[in-house]
Every structure is written in structure tokens, then in C-alpha cells.
Amino acid sequence: MAEADPTDSLTTPADRYFNRELSWLGFNQRVLEEAMNRAHPLLERLRFLSISGANLDEFFSVRVAGLKGQQLQNVDHCSVDGLTPGQQLAAISDESARLMQAQQKVWGLLRGELHDAGIEVVGPQAPMDADSEAWLRDHFLHQIFPILTPQALDPAHPFPFIPNQGLSIVFDLERLSDRTPIRELVMIPSSLARFVRIAGEPVRYMALEAVIRRYSADLFPGYRVRNSGVFRIIRDSDIEIEEEAEDLVRYFRSAIKRRRRGRVIRMEIEERIPEPVEEMLQDMLHGHEAIVAEVEGFVGIGDLAGIVDEDRPDLKFEPYAPRFPERIREYGGDCFAAIRAKDIVVHHPYESFDVVIAFLKQAASDPDVVAIKQTLYRAGKQSAIIRALIDAAEAGKSVTAVVELKARFDEEQNLLWAAQLERAGVQVVYGFVDWKTHAKVSMVVRREADQFRTYCHFGTGNYHPVTARIYTDLSFFTADPHYCRDAAALFNYITGYVEPQSLERLVISPRDLRNRLCDLIDAEIAHARAGRPATIWAKMNSLVDPAIIEKLYAASNAGVDIDLIVRGICCLRPGIAGMSANIRVKSIVGRFLEHSRIAVFGNGKPLPNNGAHVFISSADWMQRNFDRRVEFLLPVENPTVHDQIVDQVMVANLMDNEQSWELQGDGQYRRLAAGGDRPFNLHRYFMTNPSLSGRGAALDNAPIPQLSLAPRV
Structure with missing residues (x-):
């Protein structure tokens, strides 16, 4: 006899999903509550x-x-x-x-x-x-x-x-x-x-x-x-x-x-x-x-x-001066030398966006740099990024800029930037007609000895110096050839419509990002069914895509433990018996706008653990990001960067109880009770503690408060 589907009684769309627009109004209500x-x-x-x-x-x-x-x-x-x-x-x-x-x-x-x-x-x-x-x-x-x-x-x-x-x-x-x-x-x-x-x-x-x-x-x-x-x-x-x-x-x-x-x-x-x-x-x-x-x-x-x-x-809030990564200072400000030694993740706004500008300025002035490729979604009105690209082109380097004209309300500014870049000799490309290029990627090719080496920056946020001071985002720098070859293939896809036949590390949309996430969720389902610990942590701005939501429901019913940090729109209905009993959703609204996109899969062990599959991304889990935008999902393999994202960033987000709201099964948000014996403010923590990846040897002995999640009740 076939086993009954526990979700059979939850068949109407209203039973399974919250309305996207009303969920957004709920987010704006939380902003107002602040x-x-x-x-x-x-x-x-x-x-x-x-x-x-x-x-x-x-x-x-x-x-x-x-x-x-x-x-x-x-x-x-x-x-x-x-x-x-x-x-x-x-x-x-x-x-x-x-x-x-x-x-x-x-x-x-x-x-x-x-x-x-x-x-x-x-x-x-x-x-x-x-x-x-x-x-x-x-x-x-x-x-x-x-x-x-x-x-x-x-x-x-x-x-x-x-x-x-x-x-x-x-x-x-x-x-x-x-x-x-x-x-x-x-x-x-x-x-x-x-x-x-x-x-x-x-x-x-x-x-x-x-x-x-x-x-x-x-x-x-x-x-x-x-x-x-x-x-x-x-x-x-x-x-x-x-x-x-x-x-x-x-x-x-x-x-x-x-x-x-x-x-x-x-x-x-x-x-x-x-x-x-x-x-x-x-x-x-x-x-x-x-x-x-x-x-x-x-x-x-x-x-x-x-x-x-x-x-x-x-x-007003007490002024905050972002830190510049100590690891780059140790190399005399030489971004390439620091990145060549080790992958680095920079946590904005706690660590300065100036490091991204410094990376491109150094590329523009370095005589050994031969080429720069850059995506531009939102760059702001006074953009040091644009200035660096213009300087590089005027210095005779090959510079390509993918300018996204469809960045809502930035279309006019982006047209102005495109004209300035073209006048300086930059090869300006506008990407796909039907898709937005939302991936944030920089690629620098440098002549070193008798070969070329590529350096890359992947960001979860925009190349925008103003929002970088108030949005929490991650910047990942690497010279790993696997990522860099994938970045080159991604740019060729955008500029020449040459679809990559295979990628070594990156997953991109609209090609296969949704499918990859579903496979990762399926792997946690398999761990749960085999009796192993199965856990998913994910952080994003919006969760709307029905296929992903249904896959998360299936994971919940299989026994996978799921914690989602969704700042804005969430169409998933959590905590419903027979459908989403093992899913918790929280929204964090505070001094900084939570913007980074992160996904962590336990891989058969309780989270956090060193063997977890960790990804950063430019994409929210929405139909438009999976089907109508060029996005990336990047696996994090460097141990220090891995630990920073899982043990610091994600644990701190889950621990926060001073600016967090928990989504209830009826669609209402309940503000978590701050204080108790474990009061924790995620923004305050990162404003006062150095990151693991960019701290450098000079700070290796500096104490960092150990973060740990409270036991589940």
C-alpha cells in the first residue's frame, strides 16, 4: 500500500504560499517598526x-x-x-x-x-x-x-x-x-x-x-x-x-x-x-x-x-570607520600579492569597500596588467570604479565593461557611464536583451614572468561605494585558476553569447543554478533518509521561487533541519505540520541592510562543520534570478574563508536576537525577545571584531569571541 503524502491536505496555493506583494508590505512594516x-x-x-x-x-x-x-x-x-x-x-x-x-x-x-x-x-x-x-x-x-x-x-x-x-x-x-x-x-x-x-x-x-x-x-x-x-x-x-x-x-x-x-x-x-x-x-x-x-x-x-x-x-548612530583588511596591508597594499598568497573574503561594510577600488586602481596603474573585464549593475553617481576603468583604458590596457541598462532606476546613470567609458576606449557591452546581467564579477589578467595570471573578484553586492557602506555583502578575491577560467567563460557568455560547455567551479543562471540548488537539497534529503544529520542554512533577500520552496518542503518532511534568513519577501510558509515543520524563517532589520546571499549544506554532519558545502551568490531565490538574469553561485573551498562564512557570518545571523523577526505560519512576524542570558546584536559583533580571512598575521593572536548557537528547544 502506498504511503500517504503528508501534504495532501495542503493542496491549495494559499495553504502553501504567502503572497509576494503582501509579504513585501510586511517587510516595509518591519522597516517602519524600527x-x-x-x-x-x-x-x-x-x-x-x-x-x-x-x-x-x-x-x-x-x-x-x-x-x-x-x-x-x-x-x-x-x-x-x-x-x-x-x-x-x-x-x-x-x-x-x-x-x-x-x-x-x-x-x-x-x-x-x-x-x-x-x-x-x-x-x-x-x-x-x-x-x-x-x-x-x-x-x-x-x-x-x-x-x-x-x-x-x-x-x-x-x-x-x-x-x-x-x-x-x-x-x-x-x-x-x-x-x-x-x-x-x-x-x-x-x-x-x-x-x-x-x-x-x-x-x-x-x-x-x-x-x-x-x-x-x-x-x-x-x-x-x-x-x-x-x-x-x-x-x-x-x-x-x-x-x-x-x-x-x-x-x-x-x-x-x-x-x-x-x-x-x-x-x-x-x-x-x-x-x-x-x-x-x-x-x-x-x-x-x-x-x-x-x-x-x-x-x-x-x-x-x-x-x-x-x-x-x-x-545619530556613532560614526563607524570600516577596517581595511590587514592581510593586504601586510603585503604593502599589494592586492595581487595578497590574493596570490591566499583567497580572501571581505565582509562589507565592516571591512572597507576601498579594497575593491584599490584592486581595480592597482590593475589600472600596473604596467604588467594587460586586460580588465568588469560587470556594472549599479555603480552610483560618483564612481571610483568607473574612473579606474577609464584610467586603465587610457593607459592602453584592454578593458571590457558589461553595463546593465536594465538596472531599475539606474538606467539613465548607466547610459552616462557607458558613454564616458566608450569615449575612453573601453569596450562597452550591454549583455543580453532579455536577461539582466546581475552577476558582480571583476577579472584582471596580469603578465607574470613568462605567463599570464588571472585575478578575480566575485561580489554578492553592487560596485557601488555608497551602498557598500550600509549593505552587508561579501567580496571574494581569488587567483585560483579554476574560478578564473570560469570567470573568463562567464564573460564570453555575456559578451559573445558563447555558452560554456562546462564550468569547473561556478554555477550560473539562467543555465543551471536552480537545478544545482535542488540537487544540493536532494543530497540533504538523502542524508536524512540514511539516518545522518541533515541541515540547511541559507541567507538571502527574497524567497519566491515555487520550485525551490516545494523542494524545501520535501526536505522538511524528510527530516532536514532548515534555517532561513530572508530579509524581505518570503513566500514560503514555515512551521506547518506535514509541510514545513522543520523550517524556520527569520528576518533581520537593523542599522545595516542585510544583503549577502549565502547557502550552507551540512553534508551529513550537524552545522557548523568543516566539511559543509558553502556557497556565496549574486542571486536571490526568485524566478527572475533563476530564469531571467545572469547570476553566479560560487562554492567556497578555502578553509579560512569557509570558516569565516559558516562559523562567523552565518552563526552570527542565526544568533542575533536584538534586531530579528521570526516568521509565523500565519504570515505574521514576531520580534524576537532581546536580552535574556544571551543578548546578541550581529551588527555590533562585526563592528567590533576582525574577520578571520582578512585579519592577517598581526592579528592572529587577537581574541575573537567564540560564537555558538543556543540548543534547540
């Missing part, structure tokens, strides 16, 4: 609030925009949990409304605490002494007034185009001479800072729209303001690639312009705006299909970041 976390300094809490607002804007402009497009085109494709686009939009509307209400509540509380700390955010009617009043009016007349362009809203004046995230004020006016009503629109240019810091003491900020309202008599002489209201719109900002696009650069230049005029997806309106004005706005903006959010409070929560810059170090 704004209420009194363990953080006050201005850092305000930063978390502003991040939650900016995150929500991007979510609507991309994810909600995509669903809205499906709905309007009558596409009935269901999500993995079985919801239609319309059902998802309805649920998103409800959840996002609750989130926005919570944001306003948090802002009200933080505003009061800021006032108590000596930072006031005042409204348009705030009383002011004569000097401050004179300064503010002068600032308005000379720095704001000349830039504003009021426009009458009547049949003779067509409604103007309002850009994405555009903030505007509608004024209902009455002419004093004859009481004739008129309606005016004032768009607030994005070139103006959202907040004005009023000169003098105490520290006072006034939002730009409040300043305009305060001096509306100067803007509209001869009129009385009967009413006014602020509104803001979010437009569809996604760019879809057309298969028939013959020139990708020209297509993206055109698409970026079209994106600025995308469909209105959401409209935030001050609650005080009269209903006829709201109806007029929806009609003029063609926004009847948009999600309308009435805001009782501050419109545009993301802009609160402008106050965070206030010079109050006592209200």
Missing part, C-alpha cells in the same frame, strides 16, 4: 520612517503598476498563492492604507520627540519673531518665488503635466475686487529642497508647501485664499523590453522619457482637499483607475530624509 525602536537614536528612527516612505513609492511605481497593467489588459494570470491581479490590488490597497496610517502616526510621535530634542518642524501659521519672519519672507521672495509658476485651472489653460512623485498645491482663490472665484495650481519643482531650515535658533524646519502657503499673499496679490490642498502622484515607472528593439541604447533613452509620463498609479491627497477638487484632479490626471490615498498629515513621507541631515551627532 522608527519606533528606542534602541536607535532619534534621527536614525526618522531615517527608518523616511525609508519606509521611499520604499512604498517604489513599490507602487513598479510592482503595483505591473499588476494594474495586467488588470487593465484583462490578464488573469494568478500569483503563486492563487490571487488574480484584481484580488491582489484590492488586498494591497487595504494593507498599504494601514501602512500609510501607521506612518503618519509614527511621524506625529517622532515630531514631538524631535521638538523635545530641540528640532522643531513647524506649520505655515507658526508664530515667529521679527528677525526670523524677515529672513523667511526674504528667502521665499528670492529663493522660492522666482521658481514657482502658478497656473490657472480653467478652459483656457490645459491641465499641466505633473511628473512622477510630483508635489503640487491647489489653491481656491477669490478676487478681492469682485469676489470672482479662481482655482490655481502650483507645482513644486523637484529642484527645491522639501524643507527650509529657518535661520537662527532654535532649530526650526518648515516644509516647502507650508512656506508657500504662509506667503500666498505675495504669490497671489489681490486674492484671498479660501482653501488649499497638497497632492502628490506616483506614476508607472517600469520599463518593459520589446523583443524587436534593434538598438538597446536608443530604446532605453526613449523608454526613460516615456517613463516620466507613465500612467498615474497612486494619488496622495491631503484630507482637507474638498471633494470637487479631488474629482477634478482625478479627471485631469486620468487617475480614475489610480489608488487614491487621503492623507491626514504629511504628504510624501520619504522626503523626511531632509531633516535627518541636521548636524546633531548625538541623535
Whole structure:
């Protein structure tokens, strides 16, 4: 008689998966919760609030925009949990409304605490002494007034185009001479800072729209303001690639312009705006299909970041200076000599991103370097990486840069970088039309004696000096020929579409990354069935792919012990009897953004152990990473690097109980109780302890606190 499948009763999609979009909103709720976390300094809490607002804007402009497009085109494709686009939009509307209400509540509380700390955010009617009043009016007349362009809203004046995230004020006016009503629109240019810091003491900020309202008599002489209201719109900002696009650069230049005029997806309106004005706005903006959010409070929560810059170090995290790997210092700063001696992993942001820049700068200036190949997904606006590549090309080296035009919201910057690189003589390649090149790889070929040696860098994060200070990522440096030959094959695949027939170490998508992960999970299932210990640890940003989730369910049912650290979206439902009882999922949200992707498989022994299979990757476990992106999965074989990733990075992530949330089977996240007899903050630990791989001989005797997991209850 066949054995019954324990998951037979869990057959509906909603039983097996959480909705991707609602899971993301849950993540943003956890970000918002950090704004209420009194363990953080006050201005850092305000930063978390502003991040939650900016995150929500991007979510609507991309994810909600995509669903809205499906709905309007009558596409009935269901999500993995079985919801239609319309059902998802309805649920998103409800959840996002609750989130926005919570944001306003948090802002009200933080505003009061800021006032108590000596930072006031005042409204348009705030009383002011004569000097401050004179300064503010002068600032308005000379720095704001000349830039504003009021426009009458009547049949003779067509409604103007309002850009994405555009903030505007509608004024209902009455002419004093004859009481004739008129309606005016004032768009607030994005070139103006959202907040004005009023000169003098105490520290006072006034939002730009409040300043305009305060001096509306100067803007509209001869009129009385009967009413006014602020509104803001979010437009569809996604760019879809057309298969028939013959020139990708020209297509993206055109698409970026079209994106600025995308469909209105959401409209935030001050609650005080009269209903006829709201109806007029929806009609003029063609926004009847948009999600309308009435805001009782501050419109545009993301802009609160402008106050965070206030010079109050006592209200911010204590400054942190990343370490430069001692092992490279021991070789006089010679990156190649240090890497040639031993593989190194650099743990950002605790160890400086400057080592990556130094690697490329040395390659650019070294006369023995003959070639550099580099992928560029996000490089930032002021990029030392780009400068190094340009210097290398101008020095006569062969330089190839794979510039990803499809890096969302960095498309325009990447086009500018591509043009600069090409002018310097860099061979610029844009990769595949249908796939994003998301793998982060540098490759340097150097002449040494009578042969060539290749040095490589593989990263879990972007070549972006700003995010490298706040994202936790791993940089792996090696001169091992096996990895380097694979890197060369990967570049040939991207630049010439020459698919590698075999690879020695790397696994790449969209070729076989998902299959390799499934094989590794199957191996742990086999260990469990043979009565051996079977364990999986994995860390990522998002877990969405149904095939991987189903394989993890099968592993759980076979007795494999699974711990997942998933910062953001998680569609897997943990802790369900007969399906995922042996799976635990936690999310860490704190000072730094957890971004590194790591997978560890016990290989027949309890974790951690020296024989575990350890991998770092550029890929999250999502369909897009497995099927529509060029990614890598890299096995870690060097013993010291292996120990650092398993015994330090992964154990510390699992130990953290001061900034961790545990996902429950019903989809809710429960904050772990901090403290007890084993309080542990993962970020604090790495800020105060050197890494194993990059510490060097000078620090070999420096004590490192031993990390160990608490016994399972």
C-alpha cells in the first residue's frame, strides 16, 4: 500500500504560499517598526520612517503598476498563492492604507520627540519673531518665488503635466475686487529642497508647501485664499523590453522619457482637499483607475530624509570607520600579492569597500596588467570604479565593461557611464536583451614572468561605494585558476553569447543554478533518509521561487533541519505540520541592510562543520534570478574563508536576537525577545571584531569571541 503524502491536505496555493506583494508590505512594516525602536537614536528612527516612505513609492511605481497593467489588459494570470491581479490590488490597497496610517502616526510621535530634542518642524501659521519672519519672507521672495509658476485651472489653460512623485498645491482663490472665484495650481519643482531650515535658533524646519502657503499673499496679490490642498502622484515607472528593439541604447533613452509620463498609479491627497477638487484632479490626471490615498498629515513621507541631515551627532548612530583588511596591508597594499598568497573574503561594510577600488586602481596603474573585464549593475553617481576603468583604458590596457541598462532606476546613470567609458576606449557591452546581467564579477589578467595570471573578484553586492557602506555583502578575491577560467567563460557568455560547455567551479543562471540548488537539497534529503544529520542554512533577500520552496518542503518532511534568513519577501510558509515543520524563517532589520546571499549544506554532519558545502551568490531565490538574469553561485573551498562564512557570518545571523523577526505560519512576524542570558546584536559583533580571512598575521593572536548557537528547544 502506498504511503500517504503528508501534504495532501495542503493542496491549495494559499495553504502553501504567502503572497509576494503582501509579504513585501510586511517587510516595509518591519522597516517602519524600527522608527519606533528606542534602541536607535532619534534621527536614525526618522531615517527608518523616511525609508519606509521611499520604499512604498517604489513599490507602487513598479510592482503595483505591473499588476494594474495586467488588470487593465484583462490578464488573469494568478500569483503563486492563487490571487488574480484584481484580488491582489484590492488586498494591497487595504494593507498599504494601514501602512500609510501607521506612518503618519509614527511621524506625529517622532515630531514631538524631535521638538523635545530641540528640532522643531513647524506649520505655515507658526508664530515667529521679527528677525526670523524677515529672513523667511526674504528667502521665499528670492529663493522660492522666482521658481514657482502658478497656473490657472480653467478652459483656457490645459491641465499641466505633473511628473512622477510630483508635489503640487491647489489653491481656491477669490478676487478681492469682485469676489470672482479662481482655482490655481502650483507645482513644486523637484529642484527645491522639501524643507527650509529657518535661520537662527532654535532649530526650526518648515516644509516647502507650508512656506508657500504662509506667503500666498505675495504669490497671489489681490486674492484671498479660501482653501488649499497638497497632492502628490506616483506614476508607472517600469520599463518593459520589446523583443524587436534593434538598438538597446536608443530604446532605453526613449523608454526613460516615456517613463516620466507613465500612467498615474497612486494619488496622495491631503484630507482637507474638498471633494470637487479631488474629482477634478482625478479627471485631469486620468487617475480614475489610480489608488487614491487621503492623507491626514504629511504628504510624501520619504522626503523626511531632509531633516535627518541636521548636524546633531548625538541623535545619530556613532560614526563607524570600516577596517581595511590587514592581510593586504601586510603585503604593502599589494592586492595581487595578497590574493596570490591566499583567497580572501571581505565582509562589507565592516571591512572597507576601498579594497575593491584599490584592486581595480592597482590593475589600472600596473604596467604588467594587460586586460580588465568588469560587470556594472549599479555603480552610483560618483564612481571610483568607473574612473579606474577609464584610467586603465587610457593607459592602453584592454578593458571590457558589461553595463546593465536594465538596472531599475539606474538606467539613465548607466547610459552616462557607458558613454564616458566608450569615449575612453573601453569596450562597452550591454549583455543580453532579455536577461539582466546581475552577476558582480571583476577579472584582471596580469603578465607574470613568462605567463599570464588571472585575478578575480566575485561580489554578492553592487560596485557601488555608497551602498557598500550600509549593505552587508561579501567580496571574494581569488587567483585560483579554476574560478578564473570560469570567470573568463562567464564573460564570453555575456559578451559573445558563447555558452560554456562546462564550468569547473561556478554555477550560473539562467543555465543551471536552480537545478544545482535542488540537487544540493536532494543530497540533504538523502542524508536524512540514511539516518545522518541533515541541515540547511541559507541567507538571502527574497524567497519566491515555487520550485525551490516545494523542494524545501520535501526536505522538511524528510527530516532536514532548515534555517532561513530572508530579509524581505518570503513566500514560503514555515512551521506547518506535514509541510514545513522543520523550517524556520527569520528576518533581520537593523542599522545595516542585510544583503549577502549565502547557502550552507551540512553534508551529513550537524552545522557548523568543516566539511559543509558553502556557497556565496549574486542571486536571490526568485524566478527572475533563476530564469531571467545572469547570476553566479560560487562554492567556497578555502578553509579560512569557509570558516569565516559558516562559523562567523552565518552563526552570527542565526544568533542575533536584538534586531530579528521570526516568521509565523500565519504570515505574521514576531520580534524576537532581546536580552535574556544571551543578548546578541550581529551588527555590533562585526563592528567590533576582525574577520578571520582578512585579519592577517598581526592579528592572529587577537581574541575573537567564540560564537555558538543556543540548543534547540
